[in-house]
Amino acid sequence: MGKFHGKDGLVHADDVNVANVTQWDLSEDTEVADGTVMGDDWKTHLGGHKSWNGSATVRLDKSDAGQTSLVNGASVVLKLYSEGNASGKKYYTGTATVTSVSKPQSMSDVAEASFTFTGNGALTEGTVT
Numbered sequence: 001m002g003k004f005h006g007k008d009g010l011v012h013a014d015d016v017n018v019a020n021v022t023q024w025d026l027s028e029d030t031e032v033a034d035g036t037v038m039g040d041d042w043k044t045h046l047g048g049h050k051s052w053n054g055s056a057t058v059r060l061d062k063s064d065a066g067q068t069s070l071v072n073g074a075s076v077v078l079k080l081y082s083e084g085n086a087s088g089k090k091y092y093t094g095t096a097t098v099t100s101v102s103k104p105q106s107m108s109d110v111a112e113a114s115f116t117f118t119g120n121g122a123l124t125e126g127t128v129t
Contacts, residue, residue: 008084011056011066013076018066020059022112024080026092028052028123052094052119054080060103060111070115074098078117085128094123 011018031048061067069076076098081091096117103113 004083006082008082010079010081010085012079012081012085013066013069015077015079016066016069018056018058018070019061019064020067022057022059024054024056026052026054026080026123050122052123053096053099053117055114055116057112057114060113067113070098070101072098072101075120076117079126081128087128089128091126091128092123093126095120 009021009024011021011024029051031051032045033048035044035046036042056070058064058067074097076096077093078096079091079093081089083089085091096119098115099118100116101113102115103111105111
């Protein structure tokens, strides 16, 4: 995969575009169980359950259907696009629970909202058709 610019990123929640996204973040993790025993010189481990989580930051728009669907506690199907949603582009998708909503406001900046989410099940990579 070649290089691409972050300006083409998109977030969809339940197949609705989330407007005014300025950033999104995605992390994938694997639990590890220590397999080391007495007498071992080197630690060993076993890979366990996988998980994923992330966040999205937007310029706040209270009339946007995508933003208003991201309420604390909501279960949504997220699609996170790195390169836009043109045919052939890759994206990440999975069901997630919105675990936090933050709406900081400053007198010298545009109002924003940040949403954090935790995956509920598998995260998959798809290709736009």
